[in-house]
Amino acid sequence: MTTNFYAPPSSIRGRRVVLPAAEARHVRTVLRAEAGDEMAVVDGRGGWYRVEITHVAPEQVLGTIVEQREDVGEPVVDATVALGVLKKRSRFETFVEKAVELGVRRIVPLRTQRTERDSVRKERLRNLMVAAMKQCRRSRLPDLAAPQSPEALLAASEADVKLVCHAGEEATPIRRAMVEAGDASALVLVGPEGGFSAAEVEAAVAAGCTPVSLGPRRLRAETAGLAALHSVMIGSKDPPNEARSSRRPTEPG
């Protein structure tokens, strides 16, 4: 099966799956599917289903679940990356697409002293995230939070490990900070172009963040977000298969 398809939980009842219209078109384009064919469907909440197609119409594809698993393609570590809203939207989009592939659980666009934009194109980013989830074969659609300040985010966060990336000499290399923490949930803050101000770093540290460095090269903001995420994913020592994708019997519909 070349790609997964997306059916939100509301389109799954018992063993019966009714794909949304856009997704049904995608199935028809990609698979040229006929009744009797199989496809992989994810519900964006950790549910993965092998589905036998029972009916194909121009705007509608129906199927029956024949196998069900949980959290296929999902990492153990629960990673949130908060990245300053970037001036160039395409760079934020590159970040979002690749963060989903690398296993992020939640993305938070940050408003900081040096951000020059207030907003993101939420619908467009969500579509990118759905496409990336399907393409990379995850079963969970990561959250996309509303743009907010680092203070608001840190006040509400219950992450076990909180990291703020900045270039200071006293910062710990990020992989060391994370390896110590094991499989914890992690929140990583990354500034926009130009980084966080010294006051913002201080406030983040006061709110429980460890200052971490991404090395001696000055990474672009979106590269920094991806490198930080990847370091956290590697440092967390996931088992090779990233576990939790246990089979469970399919309940009759």
Next chain:
Amino acid sequence: MTTNFYAPPSSIRGRRVVLPAAEARHVRTVLRAEAGDEMAVVDGRGGWYRVEITHVAPEQVLGTIVEQREDVGEPVVDATVALGVLKKRSRFETFVEKAVELGVRRIVPLRTQRTERDSVRKERLRNLMVAAMKQCRRSRLPDLAAPQSPEALLAASEADVKLVCHAGEEATPIRRAMVEAGDASALVLVGPEGGFSAAEVEAAVAAGCTPVSLGPRRLRAETAGLAALHSVMIGSKDPPNEARSSRRPTEPG
């Protein structure tokens, strides 16, 4: 100093620096420089210079080296990433920009069974690489090889560690393969969209490559290239400051 400027070795004679015209314009735009100001200049071969500007004209900036270092911003590990030429040029360009930031030493565009393009835009990629080198404050301009086959590349490679990324179950997680190798030079092969064929993986293994996995999610080719590179950089256990940036006295011109 907000960015580095680029002066190829031919434009440096003794302590005297004559910036190329394009770079001189960049200095004038970014710095609004005047005689007496300082700037950081790299020669793309590991030379880093603090330069006092002595003369500014519309197409010309001259200066005198007041401090000289070597390999500033350069990692210890000598990493080559070979990536299949991608259908979408913009995705290969994203890879190139970020690979330079993450510390790659050499990029090799690969022609494989599943590549649908033969060529890259060499001049455009080189410009991107120069810009990324300056922006992220490296002192070496990575090599960009001509597109070639995995066989040709592997036959010529003297890397200590050779890795081929593929999704097979028997593959070692890439970080484990690299951590065992320590600070070696490394070559990582990453396929185009659709990956390597089974025959290509077999041939690479026969030529000395270890098959490695990038985890359970199916990464896009350019994301895979970046994740593989970052894993190698992290696994190589560089010291935090990535060393080698020793000062040496400036020789009189």
